[in-house]
Amino acid sequence: xxxxxxxxxxxxxxxxxxxxxxxxxxxxxxxxxxxxxxxxxxxxxxxxxxxxxxxxxxxxxxxxxxxxxxxxxxxxxxxxxxxxxxxxxxxxxxxxxxxxxxxxxxxxxxxxxxxxxxxxxxxxxxxxxxxxxxxxxxxxxxxxxxxxxxxxxxxxxxxxxxxxxxxxxxxxxxxxxxxxxxxxxxxxxxxxxxxxxxxxxxxxxxxxxxxxxxxxxxxxxxxxxxxxxxxxxxxxxxxxxxxxxxxxxxxxxxxxxxxxxxxxxxxxxxxxxxxxxxx
Amino acid sequence: xxxxxxxxxxxxxxxxxxxxxxxxxxxxxxxxxxxxxxxxxxxxxxxxxxxxxxxxxxxxxxxxxxxxxxxxxxxxxxxxxxxxxxxxxxxxxxxxxxxxxxxxxxxxxxxxxxxxxxxxxxxxxxxxxxxxxxxxxxxxxxxxxxxxxxxxxxxxxxxxxxxxxxxxxxxxxxxxxxxxxxxxxxxxxxxxxxxxxxxxxxxxxxxxxxxxxxxxxxxxxxxxxxxxxxxxxxxxxxxxxxxxxxxxxxxxxxxxxxxxxxxxxxxxxxxxxxxxxxx
Numbered sequence: 001x002x003x004x005x006x007x008x009x010x011x012x013x014x015x016x017x018x019x020x021x022x023x024x025x026x027x028x029x030x031x032x033x034x035x036x037x038x039x040x041x042x043x044x045x046x047x048x049x050x051x052x053x054x055x056x057x058x059x060x061x062x063x064x065x066x067x068x069x070x071x072x073x074x075x076x077x078x079x080x081x082x083x084x085x086x087x088x089x090x091x092x093x094x095x096x097x098x099x100x101x102x103x104x105x106x107x108x109x110x111x112x113x114x115x116x117x118x119x120x121x122x123x124x125x126x127x128x129x130x131x132x133x134x135x136x137x138x139x140x141x142x143x144x145x146x147x148x149x150x151x152x153x154x155x156x157x158x159x160x161x162x163x164x165x166x167x168x169x170x171x172x173x174x175x176x177x178x179x180x181x182x183x184x185x186x187x188x189x190x191x192x193x194x195x196x197x198x199x200x201x202x203x204x205x206x207x208x209x210x211x212x213x214x215x216x217x218x219x220x221x222x223x224x225x226x227x228x229x230x231x232x233x234x235x236x237x238x239x240x241x242x243x244x245x246x247x248x249x250x251x252x253x254x255x256x257x258x259x260x261x262x263x264x265x266x267x268x269x270x271x272x273x274x275x276x277x278x279x
Numbered sequence: 280x281x282x283x284x285x286x287x288x289x290x291x292x293x294x295x296x297x298x299x300x301x302x303x304x305x306x307x308x309x310x311x312x313x314x315x316x317x318x319x320x321x322x323x324x325x326x327x328x329x330x331x332x333x334x335x336x337x338x339x340x341x342x343x344x345x346x347x348x349x350x351x352x353x354x355x356x357x358x359x360x361x362x363x364x365x366x367x368x369x370x371x372x373x374x375x376x377x378x379x380x381x382x383x384x385x386x387x388x389x390x391x392x393x394x395x396x397x398x399x400x401x402x403x404x405x406x407x408x409x410x411x412x413x414x415x416x417x418x419x420x421x422x423x424x425x426x427x428x429x430x431x432x433x434x435x436x437x438x439x440x441x442x443x444x445x446x447x448x449x450x451x452x453x454x455x456x457x458x459x460x461x462x463x464x465x466x467x468x469x470x471x472x473x474x475x476x477x478x479x480x481x482x483x484x485x486x487x488x489x490x491x492x493x494x495x496x497x498x499x500x501x502x503x504x505x506x507x508x509x510x511x512x513x514x515x516x517x518x519x520x521x522x523x524x525x526x527x528x529x530x531x532x533x534x535x536x537x538x539x540x541x542x543x544x545x546x547x548x549x550x551x552x553x554x555x556x557x558x
Contacts, residue, residue, distance in 0.1 A: 057304050060491050065317045177492075178497075
């Protein structure tokens with residue numbers, strides 16, 4: 001069996017990249033699968049090269065192997081390879097050119113329309129469809145599936161990046177790929193071979209102790225951990241020729257003003273119009 | 280490097296388990312990572328054995344390596360090992376004993392409270408916090424992180440099962456683990472070594488063509504594919520000594536009546552009370 005190990009670093013090196021050399025957590029058990037997961041980076045530049053035959057089949061088999069709530073399978077995916085459609089989606093998603101560049105663009109759907117059709121065909125009203133809970137399950141199931149596809153793609157030496165900006169113009173996205181009521185594009189995913197310009201570094205994250213709590217939520221060390229992370233992210237941005245940035249500035253920049261939502265503040269009205277009552 | 284390959288089947292065998300011997304899709308590229316993903320099954324019975332030292336560290340490193348929208352990291356996790364807390368959570372989640380059995384129970388949080396604290400400490404109002412979009416991002420990010428933890432756990436020979444039933448009693452769950460406003464337990468995850476009774480088979484899914492669409496959504500073959508899947512699931516349930524069941528009956532059973540939601544029809548009111556305005 002061919003075992004692809006594009007970035008199989010030992011634990012200490014992989015953890016230093018992910019947390020910073022001064023914040024490496026104790027290494028637990030380790031193997032090539034875990035090294036692959038740790039090596040993830042989002043890539044925003046792609047070569048035009050086609051994917052190996054039937055790569056989509058492999059990615060979908062991985063995606064469908066993820067857990068799904070009560071086996072309801074309330075997600076679907078549109079595999080977009082048509083150049084015109086990719087170009088249009090790139091424009092709709094805040095002009096992200098990598099959507100046009102990548103050979104395969106996946107539009108992941110929270111999809112309760114399949115279940116609705118089942119009910120219609122069987123003459124049964126599915127009373128739970130109009131609920132926030134049902135939308136949440138569908139969005140979570142789509143995310144679990146997509147993440148498995150990401151791991152599979154990266155194991156094959158491919159790169160990916162999630163595209164949340166599909167939610168900037170969800171109605172136009174739905175029209176472009178012909179979505180029925182009850183199907184909503186939660187995010188996109190570029191898949192392809194990274195270009196030299198697109199190759200990115202592993203991005204440091206908050207220290208583990210800032211996100212893990214033991215038996216009870218405890219944020220007492222958060223200010224100290226945030227200050228240390230701010231320093232690491234500032235160093236990271238400078239090292240990679242980006243404008244000086246800390247995590248604190250980043251969060252304020254993305255979450256401070258409604259204008260930063262690029263229209264996503266209208267999501268509830270959009271979902272209502274698309275057949276999700278969110279009761 | 281130690282490469283754990285608990286279930287590294289060749290493509291044809293793994294796909295036959297996942298889709299049924301009569302519905303095997305064309306095999307695309309394949310490797311041990313993909314074989315691991317395909318081998319997933321949810322396990323509802325655990326041995327009491329402790330996990331290897333620092334397993335939690337490995338699972339969290341994998342989880343934090345997943346993509347997160349704009350690096351906002353709007354999720355957290357409570358690692359519950361206290362027996363009394365696990366027993367109480369098992370009761371709250373519809374008396375699922377495996378929550379009590381497993382040595383590690385992870386409560387995954389959509390968590391915008393860390394960002395809110397950041398804003399408060401910096402004297403900045405984060406205007407985007409009360410939006411449905413922000414809750415959706417947090418839930419998706421928690422799901423991406425959790426799925427990476429699942430893959431890492433299974434690569435170590437551990438088993439898992441997601442627990443959506445934490446949402447049956449979210450207020451009590453929040454109280455038990457001391458959640459601040461803006462943190463919501465989206466689901467739980469049992470982690471441990473499967474017991475003989477808990478060992479489960481790979482569950483067949485809908486045919487790929489029922490969930491993948493090419494450039495445009497097309498449900499025209501859905502009735503045929505659903506009938507074939509109903510037959511496969513009926514055979515699966517009989518083969519495993521379960522009551523006769525088709526996917527159609529399952530969907531109607533879980534989505535037909537509000538009572539099947541076990542209180543989750545009140546999710547919007549609960550989220551409002553927990554600090555998610557869902558505007």
